[in-house]
Amino acid sequence: MSSSQVTIKDIARILGVSASTVSRALKNHPDISEATKLAVNELAEKLKYEPNAVALSLKHSRSQTIGVIIPEIVHYFFSSVISGIEDVAYDAGFTVIICQSNEKYDREVANVKALLSHRVDGILVSISKETSRFDHLYAIQERGVPMVFFDRIISEIQTDHVIIDDRKAAYDATKHLIDGGRKRIAHFAGPQNLLLGRERKEGYLQALKEVGLPVDPDLIIEADSFEKAIIATNRLLDMESVPDGLFAVNDLTAIGAMQTLQRRGMKIPKDIAVVGFSDGRFSGITEPNLTSVDQHGYEMGTVATEMLLNRLLHPSDEPAQSRVLNANLIVRGSSSLA
Known part of the structure; x- marks a missing residue:
């Protein structure tokens, strides 16, 4: 039996107990005997049982997943941003789904639809070069999904964002x-x-x-x-x-x-x-x-993710926040005769 097929019902059938007993044993419930907990956990480990993330997200109304839409991952700046996003997200117990618009408006719209269908808890967005219509982005807000813009923002939409000056x-x-x-x-x-x-x-x-x-x-x-x-x-x-x-x-x-x-x-x-x-x-x-x-792409990624997690974990009616990071000029040989 492959691990992708193993369910609580499978474990319950093999051990001759109810599915609810298995569920409570896996959660270390005090009403379940130590012997039963041991048997359940040993079999679960042997069969490589893993909880169903989709089912858990439906139960807890949170998928513990953040969506990210970037123009192109090949650019060093955006890959640096992603590193910052992932570090903060994973430390907070969230996974990250990364989508590329490839600088195409239609692709960006499809990205939004895909992330919403996957029930992400929040979305980080840097818009494409082609984006001049914003209905798909308004749709995120209408669904009540927190959204933070980074680097490329839209002044027409009031939401948290992080940019440089x-x-x-x-x-x-x-x-x-x-x-x-x-x-x-x-x-x-x-x-x-x-x-x-x-x-x-x-x-x-x-x-x-x-x-x-x-x-x-x-x-x-x-x-x-x-x-x-x-x-x-x-x-x-x-x-x-x-x-x-x-x-x-x-x-x-x-x-x-x-x-x-x-x-x-x-x-x-x-x-x-x-x-x-x-x-x-x-x-x-x-x-x-x-x-x-x-x-400072990495810093931008960390700050944007912290802003999004703050909205997720501490909901409030606070107005949209703007964070402006300092940028600095690194002088090298292409502009200096010295």
């Missing part, structure tokens, strides 16, 4: 380039339907305006992937006046730009300094190493 981080990155003597700085921007894309662009613009540098719309290009960076960088290099600095919305975009610049004979950072965003593992293996903003 994207505007300040982008300002600091751009100001670093300015302080290094760069006068014509390009920005490879993220999708403007995402709040973080808008905030990082605003931080870039703020830094330029603060010191009186002109804002050239031709230097602001929506490019948030390695492939798009190649096209955008070639476009910059074909301009009559080539930029001497570049702030990219993420590290993969920055790396795509660096490789293209080097293929076309540009020296980094002598001819053009480059700054990325997220400080993933690749930032330390480029040549030169990439200056980047550390988003």
Whole structure:
């Protein structure tokens, strides 16, 4: 008999006792004799009996499961977030179901439906690039399931969230380039339907305006992937006046730009300094190493999960909470001549 087929009724039949006796014996109930408890537990161990998690969740109205929806697990930042989520969740006795939207709205909707059908106790969400309609996310709230956004949030939905100060981080990155003597700085921007894309662009613009540098719309290009960076960088290099600095919305975009610049004979950072965003593992293996903003993904995962567990374990009518984490610029060779 395989362990997946063993039930309390099977144990009861073999021992010649009732199913309720077996159930109470497994729970160490005082009304059950020590001899019966011993016999039940020994047989349960021999048969590799495991409690039915679905049945227990129906009985206790809690599945002890948290759902997570992320855009893509391949990014170092999101894998770091997941590590933080899992550490906090497992310490609290919860398991984690991870779903990827692959940056697709339809996939994100399907993820929500799947998690709700699995009766998860709460959901952590970072929205996809395509998400501009939110009915599926409102549906989570309508079901009474706690939800926390992280990194990519939606201002239209009032719920707990944890982010970094994207505007300040982008300002600091751009100001670093300015302080290094760069006068014509390009920005490879993220999708403007995402709040973080808008905030990082605003931080870039703020830094330029603060010191009186002109804002050239031709230097602001929506490019948030390695492939798009190649096209955008070639476009910059074909301009009559080539930029001497570049702030990219993420590290993969920055790396795509660096490789293209080097293929076309540009020296980094002598001819053009480059700054990325997220400080993933690749930032330390480029040549030169990439200056980047550390988003502290692991910390974001732990904080988001703690917020969700607080809602689960201590329900209240408190208004939505916002946690803003500090990000810091890690300066390396791609932007420093020293």
